[in-house]
Amino acid sequence: MITILTDQQPLHVTPAGPTDTGLWLTRDDVTRATGFELKPEGLCKGDICVPLPRHGTPLVDGSGAVDVAAFWRHMGQPVVHDEARTTWVLASGARERAAALETFEAPDFRLPDLDGRMHGLSEQRGKKVLLATWASW
Template identity: 45%
Template sequence: MRATVLLPGGSVVVEAIGAEGEDLWLDPPALARCAGWEIKPEGLCRGALCVPVPPGQAGQALVDAGGAEPRVNLTALARHMGQPVAASPEHAVWSIGEAAKDAADRLLSLEAPDFTLPDMDGKPYSLSSFRGRKVFLLAWASW
């Protein structure tokens, strides 16, 4: 079954093993392509972050290794990581948002998000090109 997964960084269409209610089950290659997670002996890992797989409770297992190849419940993993999930199984669309803690940490860091704007001559400048230097931002509107 083809499923569309909407993530904070964009959307991806994956070949899912199946859906059970609002849960979306992916095989390891689809999970890696969709969200960057891999199954390793220490748990589910994305880069340096590894999450131990908790024992499955009724209907809430993250990993099902009972078949020929393990499968991962992407929506249960997102919920376990504190990310909001919305699903429309009849339309084969799952949306996974950013964890509230990650958004709060970013706001508390007082680091401005990167953006690019043109100068008076049309040459683009990105805020990230000034990292490490003090920057004065001036905003003006005619209304």
């Protein structure tokens, strides 16, 4: 069992292959972890399809399992893992984050309050919102 951390909740999955060369997940787990679905045109999420590279090491095997780490890097997004290769982070890349900010649309997020109740920034839509950070340290 390994743990995959994305912008959503941590996901615990059994990899579809050894993790020493990549992060192979079954077709269904790819979708659970990333929202991308394997289709004839590539890996797709909503209207966006990322074609698979035609050359080099394949990202998909005969069973439809995908090396998600290689796919993530193919999209120019960071992948990091611990030394044991049991915890993986599929993060958002700088290009995606910068492009989001350049639209001036406030990036949405969901975070817990002290009691663990989740709140989304977009629930405040219709008001002027001062989003302010602080820390104890």
